[in-house]
Amino acid sequence: MTLTQERPVLSVRGLSVRFLMPGGRRIAAVTDAHFDVAAGECLALIGESGCGKSVLASALLGLLPANAQAAGEARLGELNLLAADERTLARTVRGRMVGLVPQSPAAHLTPVRTIRSQLEETVGALTDARERTAVRAAAEAAAERAAFPTDHLGLHPHELSGGLAQRAATALALVGDAPLLLADEPTTGLDRDLVDHTVDELRRHVDDGRRALLVITHDLAAAERIADRVAVMYAGRIIELTDAKRFFGTPGPRHPYSRGLLQALPDRAFTPVPGMPPELGDLPDGCAFAPRCDRVTDACAVRPPTIDGVACHQPHVPERLRA
Amino acid sequence: MLELHDITAGYDSRTPVVRNVTLTVAPGEAVGLLGPSGCGKSTLARVTALLHRPDSGTLLLDGEPVRRWRHRAPRAHRTVLGVVFQQPRLAADPRLRLTDLIAEPLRATGRRDEIPHSVGELAAAVGLTPDLLDRRPHEVSDGQLQRACLARALVLRPRWLICDEMTAMLDASTTAALVAAVENYRAASGAGLLAVGHDQLLLDRWCDRTLHWDDLAVGAKTKPDQPTR
Ligand code: SF4
Numbered sequence: 401m402t403l404t405q406e407r408p409v410l411s412v413r414g415l416s417v418r419f420l421m422p423g424g425r426r427i428a429a430v431t432d433a434h435f436d437v438a439a440g441e442c443l444a445l446i447g448e449s450g451c452g453k454s455v456l457a458s459a460l461l462g463l464l465p466a467n468a469q470a471a472g473e474a475r476l477g478e479l480n481l482l483a484a485d486e487r488t489l490a491r492t493v494r495g496r497m498v499g500l501v502p503q504s505p506a507a508h509l510t511p512v513r514t515i516r517s518q519l520e521e522t523v524g525a526l527t528d529a530r531e532r533t534a535v536r537a538a539a540e541a542a543a544e545r546a547a548f549p550t551d552h553l554g555l556h557p558h559e560l561s562g563g564l565a566q567r568a569a570t571a572l573a574l575v576g577d578a579p580l581l582l583a584d585e586p587t588t589g590l591d592r593d594l595v596d597h598t599v600d601e602l603r604r605h606v607d608d609g610r611r612a613l614l615v616i617t618h619d620l621a622a623a624e625r626i627a628d629r630v631a632v633m634y635a636g637r638i639i640e641l642t643d644a645k646r647f648f649g650t651p652g653p654r655h656p657y658s659r660g661l662l663q664a665l666p667d668r669a670f671t672p673v674p675g676m677p678p679e680l681g682d683l684p685d686g687c688a689f690a691p692r693c694d695r696v697t698d699a700c701a702v703r704p705p706t707i708d709g710v711a712c713h714q715p716h717v718p719e720r721l722r723a
Numbered sequence: 724m725l726e727l728h729d730i731t732a733g734y735d736s737r738t739p740v741v742r743n744v745t746l747t748v749a750p751g752e753a754v755g756l757l758g759p760s761g762c763g764k765s766t767l768a769r770v771t772a773l774l775h776r777p778d779s780g781t782l783l784l785d786g787e788p789v790r791r792w793r794h795r796a797p798r799a800h801r802t803v804l805g806v807v808f809q810q811p812r813l814a815a816d817p818r819l820r821l822t823d824l825i826a827e828p829l830r831a832t833g834r835r836d837e838i839p840h841s842v843g844e845l846a847a848a849v850g851l852t853p854d855l856l857d858r859r860p861h862e863v864s865d866g867q868l869q870r871a872c873l874a875r876a877l878v879l880r881p882r883w884l885i886c887d888e889m890t891a892m893l894d895a896s897t898t899a900a901l902v903a904a905v906e907n908y909r910a911a912s913g914a915g916l917l918a919v920g921h922d923q924l925l926l927d928r929w930c931d932r933t934l935h936w937d938d939l940a941v942g943a944k945t946k947p948d949q950p951t952r
Binding site: 450562588590591592593594618621660661662664665666671672675676 | 760850929
């Protein structure tokens with residue numbers, strides 16, 4: 401079962417995000433998301449670009465643009481991240497409670513400063529280390545934890561390969577020893593070897609049982625390698641939330657969209673899900689996947705409730721449960 | 724044939740990122756070129772696409788040597804090559820509606836009369852719906868914009884296609900859809916393909932044969948975990 405004995409580090413209940421556009425248009429970027437992530441566990445949030453997964457991550461970090469409205473709850477300890485003010489988010493949440501491993505480390509790192517100086521600054525901001533040698537030691541320790549070679553600390557971001565820039569960014573995320581690590585597309589554009597390396601390193605940071613890891617990715621191979629559970633997003637909703645081994649192995653996913661997504665992989669059928677996702681400003685009343693679904697029936701004109709982690713009227717039934 | 728002979732190229736002639744590379748693509752053939760990021764394979768793609776002049780070596784297009792690159796490349800050479808890059812946002816003029824983006828090469832070559840027919844046909848082939856064609860790049864997703872960039876690359880019906888990390892930023896379903904669109908075009912036109920990428924699973928599934936960068940680039944040291952300087 402997916403129930404964890406411990407209290408989850410992050411507990412999301414009914415999280416929704418609406419963007420208010422000029423002309424009164426409303427974009428339903430995230431709708432009614434529910435999930436938990438526990439210490440020592442990795443949840444991968446997967447889906448195609450524009451499905452709402454990055455917006456969800458921004459909501460957790462309090463980084464939504466001004467025209468966004470978030471509703472629901474995202475509890476991290478005693479704090480509801482969605483209700484926290486900017487001061488709280490800046491002083492106690494980002495870096496201290498949530499460590500962000502960014503999508504594009506090149507853009508996240510400051511170009512004109514060495515990795516060492518950025519790490520030391522973060523150490524100074526997020527930890528009690530004040531004395532010069534202590535700050536230096538803490539920065540080097542963070543670099544080591546992220547497998548960033550300490551003899552490269554004097555380099556600037558543009559002098560680093562993609563893999564090393566990713567590690568530098570990961571080192572920054574680890575400095576504050578936050579209970580939740582949030583990795584937003586950590587493997588985009590990396591070679592497969594580096595993808596494997598990066599996710600294995602991220603995984604190591606949760607395996608000590610002290611942190612929870614939420615990975616947002618469109619890279620299904622990376623998700624399979626790192627996650628204990630997966631949540632599939634489609635058109636702003638989590639349409640399937642299940643155990644990663646069952647999802648990627650047998651019996652496989654149950655939602656028709658999840659199945660289609662896996663079948664698109666080059667080591668599976670390599671066939672796309674037909675059509676494209678709907679506009680988030682113009683979602684149908686019923687199942688948003690209906691125009692692309694090969695199992696659609698009249699029932700699908702009504703939005704399917706989520707039962708056993710699957711939001712579908714006709715989910716695939718695991719073989720052994722069939723009569 | 725698309726032939727690269729002993730190509731050396733880069734941005735500083737003392738430290739070329741491409742060294743003595745030779746490879747050929749036969750008509751109708753799909754060749755994958757696999758290498759880690761930063762190894763120089765994108766520079767080789769740019770040489771092949773006439774966008775970067777090599778320091779030395781020969782590029783033959785259907786037997787004819789290429790002597791000029793970039794804006795000085797003759798139209799007859801440019802129009803037989805279709806190119807798709809990794810980052811559609813960098814490759815698309817943000818002011819153009821998708822329909823104009825796709826039609827751009829037709830306009831540039833004085834074939835305006837073909838625009839209505841070709842754009843409609845290609846939009847369908849890459850899976851773009853009519854409502855999307857009216858939008859500008861910031862109003863569509865990366866995947867939708869990349870579909871438009873692929874349509875633009877195909878609009879002159881090129882004999883050679885160069886896809887440089889075309890799907891690196893995209894999800895599995897959009898990747899499969901774009902590769903299928905390329906392959907449908909190639910099946911109908913007999914075009915050859917050079918697909919440059921870092922994902923071996925993808926290239927092996929997509930291409931007739933996959934070349935490894937380290938086997939091609941004699942003497943070039945490419946270790947992804949070394950700093951690039
Ligand atoms: S609810 Fe209906 S349309 Fe939606 S995924 Fe399930 S079967 Fe398909």
